[in-house]
Amino acid sequence: MSQIAIVYDESKQRKFCLLEAQGSLETDSASGLQGQRDFATIERLDGDKVHMKIGVHRVQGSVVKLKKPFAVLKKRSDECTTTSDVCYDIEAIIKEKIIFKMRPDVVL
């Protein structure tokens, strides 16, 4: 019987964020969305309100607590490859998500 070990290490935790948007990101660059970085800035206002700026668009969103938290797992590949025991590291636990369901405004 194989055993799956899930390791939780407080010090290694990274911060992840789940974004949910009603709409999609689009680009006119030739390579598509691949390799695009730093295209949006998210600004947390007081309360649960969040602003996300993409290009000239600013979308209003809000922070919502997830009913079931997500865990982001990473397979530990260096030592467990040969054995039947699989070992996962918890990279992060996501407890809330940001929902953008408003129509974007134009910021000039």
Add this chain to the structure above:
Amino acid sequence: MAAAAGGDGKLWVDKYRARSYVDLLSDERTSRAVMQWLKEWDYCVFGRERGTSKAKGTAGQDRWRRPTQRVLLLAGPAGLGKTTLAHVAARQAGYEVVEINASDDRTSSRVRERIAGVTRTRAVGKRPQLLVLDEIDGAAAGQGDFVGALARAAAADGRRGAQLRPIICICNNAYAPVLRPLRHTALALHVGAPTAARVAQRLADLCAAEGVSADAWTLLELAQQNAGDVRASVNALQLATHGIRSLSAIGAAGAKDAQRSLRAAWNMIFLRTTDDRAQAQAVVNAAQTSGDSERLMQGCFENYLRSGFRDLTHTRLARLCGDWLVFHDQIDAATRRNPATVAALANYQAFAIVAVHRTCSTPFGLSRDAFEYPQADSALVQGRQAATVALQALIGGAKCVRTRAGLTVSSAAVELADYMTRILAPRLTTANRHLLKEPESTRLQRLVEVMSAWGLTFVQNRDADGRPAYCLDPPVDRLVAFRDRRLTNAPAPIRYSVRQLIAQELSRVHATSTEEAEATAAEHSKQEYLRQLRAGPQLASVLPAPAVMTDFFGRPRAAVSNDGKANTSQQPSHMWFSFVEGFSNAVRKPTAMRELL
């Protein structure tokens, strides 16, 4: 028609068409107005100043100094010589006429092409062309927005699309709904019927040229019967004189022939001879062969008071109306309901006419100049048609869509027209706008609001006596204009000066409202632009580059956002967020974290 033409195979109408300006039969004032309008184009087309300094101010002040109204609309009943007037005046002014008989080429795109070709080109070594669009109301009925396109072309001011040659449109009914877009941009001239005496004079000239002898009285009667329709008069004359030479033409001259026999029948009806029985028999025969018992009866009805018969107690007349005319009408109604019964019942109608003969005839008969051809029927039909068209124009001009939808011609006639004329007749004591005091100035303002909401205007025109007048357009007030004012307790007609004031006020309001409309259109286009911007920032490059802020010494200053950090998003981003409206129909699918990290 060709078979009935004269010896040289040409219709006299074409053979003797007016060739020069002095030959024109139409109203002198109308011809002169056409000529004046054409002369206003002189600078644009021929590059020369107008000969006379008179009315110089009417020419437009635009780049080509064209007249403000670039299309001339000649309206009037058929056969008055509108087309002839347009051709003769155009030739006189030095143009070559290009006629598009719009009922022939029906497709609007082809007509539009030809308009563009004629009005925007300059032929070398030829006379400049002038476009005549004949029967434009008939042409416009079938096809999309031909008249609208014409109006837009006339209004175009751009360097490429401008109309640089005069256009003359000819129509029978200036108030046809299809002509509505044109009526406000075009100079509309109503061609009136020439007097019967003038037409008769022309017919006499024609007879002299053709070597036909005809007495002046017959020619005058011919002209009168055709009510100033020159073409019909000339055609009738040609057919009648042709009939003298060949027997086969008698049938072709049917219209005139029938009128002759009707006349003879009327003469017989009103004439009492010593042999009463024989005369009654003759009346029956005439009535039965005339074939148009209704018209015969109408002629009797319109003329019996002129016959001078004696009926002091009115008993005979009352019996005639109560018995025989009712009988005649009953048969008439029955034959209208069921046309198959015409043959069976028409013979009985003749006896009603005999009854008229027995009551109204005198030994002297009806004198020639006392008799009038019955016109009440056709006048009624024409009046009804004109009223319907005016009401349609009124309903179609209403700005409010709901008003338009809720009105029919009959409901507008019964419920709206009378009150409308009352509303449009405000009590104003002075025609000077600055002297208007409080209740009157509000009244004027209210009136102008009402009129602009219904698309009504006062247009400067001339009344029947040739005096200048402001007429309501569309002419709704004619619907409720009765000859006897005491019958209607209608308000007194508005004075000329007051109408002028209202018209000025209206044009002022119209100008400001168009300005407002332009402003809202500009606002709208701005909104549209922003909307497009929202859809995609590729338009951002169209935007002017953000002005570089400078400090007091003129050095460029880094833009600082609210949180105090330098704003780094100066260059346009290539990403945008495309919002999906409505509910999400997203499908959940497994995604490996490796793709995300």
